[in-house]
Amino acid sequence: MRPAPYEETLPSGRLMPVVGIALIVIAVGAVALPLVVPPSPGNDMGPGDTAVLIGTLAVTVVLGVGVVRMRETVRVDDVLEVRVTPFWYRRRIPLDQIASVTPMTLTGRNSGGWGIRLIPSGTAILLDHGPGVHVAVHGKRALRFRCGDPDALVAVLEARGASVR
Structure with missing residues (x-):
């Protein structure tokens, strides 16, 4: 199940x-x-x-x-999906493509600034500072984004079969 x-x-x-x-x-x-x-x-x-x-x-x-009115939505079903609305940013990462997920505290300083930013390792989405995760993806750019409870997100990804460590 x-x-x-x-x-x-x-x-x-x-x-x-x-x-x-x-x-x-x-x-x-x-x-x-x-x-x-x-x-x-x-x-x-x-x-x-x-x-x-x-x-x-x-x-x-x-x-x-x-x-x-900007909002960030994180959804995990068969894929990890991160959307920024009302703008059209959306990134979908298949769970089998995830190499690791690292909880971290996101700030403008460690994420290249506020908004949707290109950082050396990938892309960062930062609409507010606070807890978030860094998702390393096999063969593609990493994704760094905020979430309310990084440990719960890691647990859900792990329960769905993603490689989180």
């Missing part, structure tokens, strides 16, 4: 919402500035300039809202 699938979703920490809100405020400010400050003679905004301004505002606000 196979164990039940393991799944946990971690919200981003305090940093990501601040970054997202800052993006939104900067975008709104950048659009409001040309509308509030009168242009110098001969430098009126044309319809193309207005369209670019509104398009930039829309893209930046959507990006800011995405950063505010």
